[in-house]
Amino acid sequence: MVKDQVAAMLQSVTEREDWQEHGATAEDFSQRLGVRRNTISAYLNDLYKEKVAIKLNSRPVKFWDRATLEQRYGIVLENTEFESQAALENIVSQPKRTAFDEVIGGHGSLYTPIERLKAAAGYPGTGLPVLITGPTGAGKTYLAQVYYQYCVDKGYLAPESRFVHLNCAEYADNPELLASNLFGYKKGAFTGANQDSTGLFDEADGGMLFLDEIHRLDAKGQEKLFNYLDNGIITPLGATKEGHHVQVRLVFATTEDIQSHFLDTFIRRIPIQIEIPELNDRPRQERENLVKLFYLRQSQKIQRKVLVNTSVLNILSSSSYLGNVGQLKNTILISVANSLQRAAQSSNIEILLADVPKTVIDHNIQDASLLSFSDQFISVLPTMKIDDLISESQAYTDEIKRVMLKIIQQFQQTAKRNAFIDNAMTKLTNCVTT
Numbered sequence: 001m002v003k004d005q006v007a008a009m010l011q012s013v014t015e016r017e018d019w020q021e022h023g024a025t026a027e028d029f030s031q032r033l034g035v036r037r038n039t040i041s042a043y044l045n046d047l048y049k050e051k052v053a054i055k056l057n058s059r060p061v062k063f064w065d066r067a068t069l070e071q072r073y074g075i076v077l078e079n080t081e082f083e084s085q086a087a088l089e090n091i092v093s094q095p096k097r098t099a100f101d102e103v104i105g106g107h108g109s110l111y112t113p114i115e116r117l118k119a120a121a122g123y124p125g126t127g128l129p130v131l132i133t134g135p136t137g138a139g140k141t142y143l144a145q146v147y148y149q150y151c152v153d154k155g156y157l158a159p160e161s162r163f164v165h166l167n168c169a170e171y172a173d174n175p176e177l178l179a180s181n182l183f184g185y186k187k188g189a190f191t192g193a194n195q196d197s198t199g200l201f202d203e204a205d206g207g208m209l210f211l212d213e214i215h216r217l218d219a220k221g222q223e224k225l226f227n228y229l230d231n232g233i234i235t236p237l238g239a240t241k242e243g244h245h246v247q248v249r250l251v252f253a254t255t256e257d258i259q260s261h262f263l264d265t266f267i268r269r270i271p272i273q274i275e276i277p278e279l280n281d282r283p284r285q286e287r288e289n290l291v292k293l294f295y296l297r298q299s300q301k302i303q304r305k306v307l308v309n310t311s312v313l314n315i316l317s318s319s320s321y322l323g324n325v326g327q328l329k330n331t332i333l334i335s336v337a338n339s340l341q342r343a344a345q346s347s348n349i350e351i352l353l354a355d356v357p358k359t360v361i362d363h364n365i366q367d368a369s370l371l372s373f374s375d376q377f378i379s380v381l382p383t384m385k386i387d388d389l390i391s392e393s394q395a396y397t398d399e400i401k402r403v404m405l406k407i408i409q410q411f412q413q414t415a416k417r418n419a420f421i422d423n424a425m426t427k428l429t430n431c432v433t434t
Contacts, residue, residue: 002033002039002043003046007047009024009032009033010063010064010065013064019064024064025061029044047063048080053066053080054080054088056084057081058085062085073096074153075096077092098149098150098153099150099153100114100117100146102146104286104289104290104293105282105286108282108286110276113143113275116274121150121154122156126247128272129270131252131254131267132252133255133273133275135276136323136324137321138324139276140253140276147251148163151249161206161208162204166209168211168215169212175218178224183236183243184196184197184202184237185199185236193237204248205247207249208248211250211251213254214252215254215255215256222262229250233245233246279321279324279327284318288313288317289386290325292313293389294329295336298332299381302340303382305380306336306379307348307351307378307379308377308378308380310374310376310378311374312351312353312355313378315353315356315361318364331356331360334356335355335357339352
């Protein structure tokens with residue numbers, strides 16, 4: 001069909017390195033195919049209406065293949081019609097956002113952990129094994145899940161790959177049962193093994209395996225992981241032949257001290273080790289942004305507008321939490337539940353100090369400024385994104401921090417002081433003026 005030929009030619013034009021200078025036009029395709037211009041124009045517009053083509057309203061009107069541009073630049077073109085070529089080029093030139101860009105503190109307290117995770121992700125093959133340490137509730141599981149999504153965003157893992165999670169505490173007293181769950185087993189390997197069974201490594205093949213509370217593994221349990229860490233091979237229990245290869249990215253997590261709970265030979269096999277700080281040690285602005293994020297998630301869950309009194313925002317951002325991020329999340333959940341009790345039929349709910357758990361109020365009872373009444377509210381809508389709630393001034397501050405970190409790194413790497421100053425001033429100027 002002529003339409004199929006038009007689609008193929010459109011893709012070919014877009015695949016050119018200088019695609020910006022060679023957009024498809026009805027006149028050009030008409031001459032090349034020997035088909036009437038009006039017919040070609042109709043087909044190109046059909047492809048645009050089907051979201052296959054990008055349309056530029058210039059003279060003459062130009063078209064490009066949408067999928068080709070999306071794949072080349074790693075973006076999603078939600079808009080398929082542009083009034084100027086500059087607008088289109090501006091969209092495709094913007095760096096693709098990844099899962100790490102959505103993390104609160106990604107340019108602050110979590111900057112170094114995230115940079116190390118990026119390094120682990122980009123290492124050839126299955127990346128580098130990662131060990132995440134931090135207190136209970138600090139966000140280790142969340143960060144592992146974001147790391148998985150980052151690998152998908154960057155193309156290191158396929159979208160259909162799996163994130164498999166195992167809490168090792170469930171098998172702390174039975175290393176053989178743990179081994180059978182991880183590596184699978186052969187029929188007759190133990191009493192009750194009536195047939196062959198695959199394990200979590202096979203389930204996670206092509207994806208990521210997250211082993212939480214890894215400190216609950218004894219020495220034998222840790223040693224059972226050596227063969228995969230060294231050779232990428234797993235051997236089911238009861239197997240009489242050599243094991244088989246799997247492609248699994250490994251992430252471990254623990255709340256305990258590394259040196260006192262792990263074999264040295266195990267730790268040496270995990271080159272990327274990162275620590276997540278306690279919530280109380282993170283900057284206040286990050287804690288405030290986390291409060292906003294969790295209220296946004298609640299708004300999306302209950303599909304209602306949530307009005308958060310600024311006094312609530314203030315006290316939740318200033319309080320200490322022994323249970324870290326997990327406790328903060330539960331505190332916000334309780335406040336929403338309390339508010340719903342008062343306004344079950346309303347289209348929106350208000351979060352007041354009276355809705356905050358009593359333990360939080362009592363903990364701050366000596367600080368009158370945190371308990372003072374406010375008539376100001378922030379509006380949280382289900383349709384919002386977290387960027388809508390984080391102030392522009394904070395985003396600007398984060399950008400300055402990010403640039404300064406790069407400048408410091410450059411200073412550490414350069415031996416020419418004058419060249420460093422010149423480059424530093426250029427970066428600072430760009431940051432301030434853009």
